[in-house]
Amino acid sequence: MSVTEVVADDAALRVTRRQRVLAEMEAADIDLLVVGREANARYVSGAPRLWTAGSRAFGPGCVLVRATGAVHLLSTWDEGIPDDIPHENLYPISFNAMNFVTVLQGIEGAATARRVATDALTPGTAHLLPMAFPAAELVDGEPMLRRCRQVKTPDEVEAIGGAVQVTERALAVTEAALAPGTTERRLTGVFMEAMADVGVTTPGSQDVAWATSREQAWRGHGRDRAIEAGDLVAFDASVVVGGYAGELGRTYVAGGGEIDARLAGRFDDLWSRLLDALRPGAPLSDLLAAYETAGVAPPPMPIARGLGLGYDLPLVTHALPGTAADQDVEAGMVVALVGYVWEQGVGGLYGSEPVVVTATGAEALSAHPIRDTRSS
Amino acid sequence: MPAGLMTSARPTSIPAEPDLARMRRERGERVRTIMRAKGLDALVLLGNTNVMYATGATWAFADSGRGNFEQPVAVVLADDENPHLFTPVREDEGLQLPADHVHGPVYLDFDEGVQQFVAALAGLTGARPKIAIDEWTHAMRRERTTLFASDAPPDAGKVISQAKLTKTPDELACMREGLRITEQAIAEVQARVAPGVRQSDLTATFLRRIFEEGADANILDPIWQVMPERLADGPWTTHGDLACPPSTTERELREGDVLWVDLGISYAGFHSDFGRTWIVGRAPDARQQAQFEQWRAIMDAVLSVTRAGATAADLTAAAKEVAGDRTPWMTHFYLGHGLGIDSAEMPYVGSDIGEAFDATLQLQADMVLVLEPLVWDDGAAGYRAEEVLHITEDGWEPMTDYPYDPFSCHAWNPR
The missing domain is CATH 3.40.350.10 (Creatinase/prolidase N-terminal domain)
Known part of the structure; x- marks a missing residue:
């Protein structure tokens, strides 16, 4: 409509x-x-x-x-x-x-x-x-x-879900444009155009693509370097619809192909631990602990960010361990849950999924698996 | 590059390429000179654009709701030529700070984050420093006795406002590139305007093109406002004047729609601005061309008095003398505004700060001023456009040369 x-x-x-x-x-x-x-x-x-x-x-x-x-x-x-x-x-x-x-x-x-x-x-x-x-x-x-704000009403969860759907559509177009030779800045432009084609003109972020580095966990190559075949390119896409932010993070291999099996395995293990940790009554610091038990280095970015009208609480980051320990997961929270695994010589695998906490655990709001694979 | 875009508008006073290292050095000297004059030891800056100005950091602005939680913070010390930056931004190729001046993010909305910041700050400053800030979170306010020497710290935003009031040649060169990117994108958008196209389609083209051309970010939901023919046909307003600017929707354009366009981008820490009136699928009729001629007459009158030393009141008086009964700008905005680090900054000309203020505000050489008069012709909408000027000792120079199509327009005569 x-x-x-x-x-x-x-x-x-x-x-x-x-x-x-x-x-x-x-x-x-x-x-x-x-x-x-x-x-x-x-x-x-x-x-x-x-x-x-x-x-x-x-x-x-x-x-x-x-x-x-x-x-x-x-x-x-x-x-x-x-x-x-x-x-x-x-x-x-x-x-x-x-x-x-x-x-x-x-x-x-x-x-x-x-x-x-x-x-x-x-x-x-x-x-x-x-x-x-x-x-x-x-x-x-x-x-x-x-x-x-941090515990959403069902109507709010639906509104966030609507924003997630727009994000998914725009991300699919952007991912299809990921080819060797393009740049992060151009991919951001592709995402913005696809978002507005759907009729939405308000992004949540304007730094959509990140060709991860094989040398450093929290660096890339700049927004204007030509992306090379085999680069692990992380997408961090966000759209605001009716005030509510939808957000989705996925990683693809430029030029197609499978993500390094060992890196993918580490990510999958981490991800299942993160989902397990997000249950009502558990302290939010269990999310920090999930990285530790998975043997994954604390990532430089927050690992859970409340979604709502922009960002809400909770904000869970390894930089604020006390804050995370002091607050429990509640049913009705909606967070962008973040997994990030990096390996020297390979690059980074980033995933972010909007999840709603229900009485029984975390439910994904997008239709795409966190480790999306593409066939191209 | 399409003909007419930036082919004639680079005054010799603006270098073709900015020297970014020199730009940051000169800025730092300005900021620290003002700090010393005010007896300040340190500035703590949270506002995105203040941080960009003080550190030279650039990043892609996020939605304002997200911005609160992913906030670079700057600490400027009066006795250190390099500012400190606490940043969540992954990478910033242009950042030229020493490695020991770039720190991980601080989360100042949280007590734990503020306590960490207080400890970091204590390591940078001497005992009982005099610190100014631009914004407070309540978590910072709770720690104010440890953060600040007084209960009511001075306003660091005023230091930045004073420093950025006039632009250096390198800054003008950066701004000109931001305006070029904007107008390259706009040229493609304008070619797309036709009946049946949605407002959001124009945004789609604009956003793709600005990133292709090198923009860091878009700064507002681009405005393609379909103007009502009569004031009474538009939304109710608090002052009875025009409602502008509204948010963009998927409304389809129709033949004959009068579109008021207003938008801007971020490039290298500067904002651009662009404003024109277009007519969908038709050439302007005689009444519309007459509106444009009246707008030109107002602009010519204002430009004839625009120079360093002129007051804002000189400019508003010139505009009003030509315009007759109706004040030729929007009641809730101004005849003109500064442009640079923010989309609207000092000098404000004709705002509700008031006539007494306008009488005392003097233009200075190397200010960048956007003039945005309008002509409203009730029953046939009106004309509004913006022109970005570099103020000089003797007069002004245009910063851009985007055409006024579909209106026929004789060339400007800068002084």
Whole structure:
């Protein structure tokens, strides 16, 4: 079905998400929530806004009022804005920080709010927010947003699955274009074109292909070097649909052929251990341990990243062992689970699969096996 | 290269090839000079574009949601010519930092990650350093007494804003290449515009072509806005003015649609910008050509006063004098904006920062300014385009020479 106008997120999805946030605000005794991160604003408002790449400094992009449930949103127009956000709650793009202060001062309860949560700060906003909320203590809103966001509703799992399907389609086109002589940058272009051909114009990442090195575990040859026959080329593909990220990682041999059997065997062993570790109630550090018991060196990238509106928690990386040990796997989490095995003289085998945690274990959201083989 | 693209627009003041080592050295000197003037020992930078500017690192920007968790972080020390970079990026061929200045990633959204960063930072700075930051996570805020000498650290973003305000010749050369890549891609897109083509099809062609030409990343969902004939036919807005820019969909173009195009890419740490008005499947009619002539008249008036030393208010006054009653730019944007490390940066001309600000903001030589006036002709949509200028002591030079087709346009006369 083609999408020919900008529309708000589905009402049921919106209501469920916002209720979760309001319940967390109640529990944490937060009067007002001010978010700048686009994923948080989308979660709270259900409104799609223009996709931009890269990080964005904190600004008051969306405000949720606990007492009334009202959403105030940075949007100069009403296209795609849910009907439960009235016109008077929209405020325009501005380059004048004092105009934002005026907007915030006009929100119900601003003058008397005792606890205002934000998802980040800048030195400038740390100075300005007290002008809008003179009675308030500024507190951390991220923990409660993470609690809301990291366990998905069935509708959210379906939305992520939709994004995964688009990613699969675009990846299939890209993989078919993998031939000796092409470059990582060109393959990224092929992926982007294939994604937009499906009707989606918002990627999750823009570094799609990586010809792994035989000499170093965390290097390649540059985005413009001609890929050679026999190179192990890792694809890390991600597409954002309706705000939700789908992500898929696979490795193919340039020019066709089988992946080195020993490397593949090590990967398969690691992968089954990772899937076993992802069961409700187990600490997330079991994923780190799976690498250890498989005898695979800790990879340089995170090995599990929550998928949702962009990246959610959990984020599991060998760089944060304490964080992983402190949190358990929960049913309803959706993560991009990452396997990476590298061998000197051979190269890297990378795989990333979006999986949803169910009561009985991990279920893949894509239709393609993690170690996809191609016949060309 | 199609005729007319970048064949005539390289002023002699812009080198054909940038010297990247010199560019980074000069930047570093600027940043550290400002730091010393402000009494700062170190900058901690999280914002993607600030990190790119300070370190010369480049990478392909991800979706903003992913960007929060895969965030390169820079530490600039006042007494070290090389910044430190903590990065999750796999490789960066152009990075010219010593190996002992490139570190693994830090995860500043997590208490454990901040504690690791605090320890690393302590190894780089002396005791009780005066540190400025551009953004805080709450995990950093919890450690603020160990991270920063004061409870309210200064804004490192202002240091970068000041440093990047004017561009060096090498930076201008990089920007020109980014604009060239953009316009090469746009030439192919424009050839594809026809009734029945979807907006998303134009994006498909654009994205493929920018990567083929060497772009590092696309920076926003490219805009191919079908304009309503009348303001009242468009979406409701907070100010009663135009709604622009909306997200792209699979809407099919129809003959006669007036398309406002706006987009940009990232190349070598710089953003490009491009804006034009196209008409689908038809030549402009007399009314549309008259809109364009009016737009040209506004541009000519603004350009006639554009030079180093002119104020933003001089430019807005020139535009308004020709435009008559209607302010000839979007209420929620500006007549013009700086371009470089960010898609929109200082100088802002005609923004809601206000007229008093415009009266005091003086253009300087080697600023890059994008002018984007518009003409709205209610009942027949309107014309909007953007022109990227290099400000000089005596006037300005165009950074590009992309044609205004399908409108007939006489050549610019730079001063």
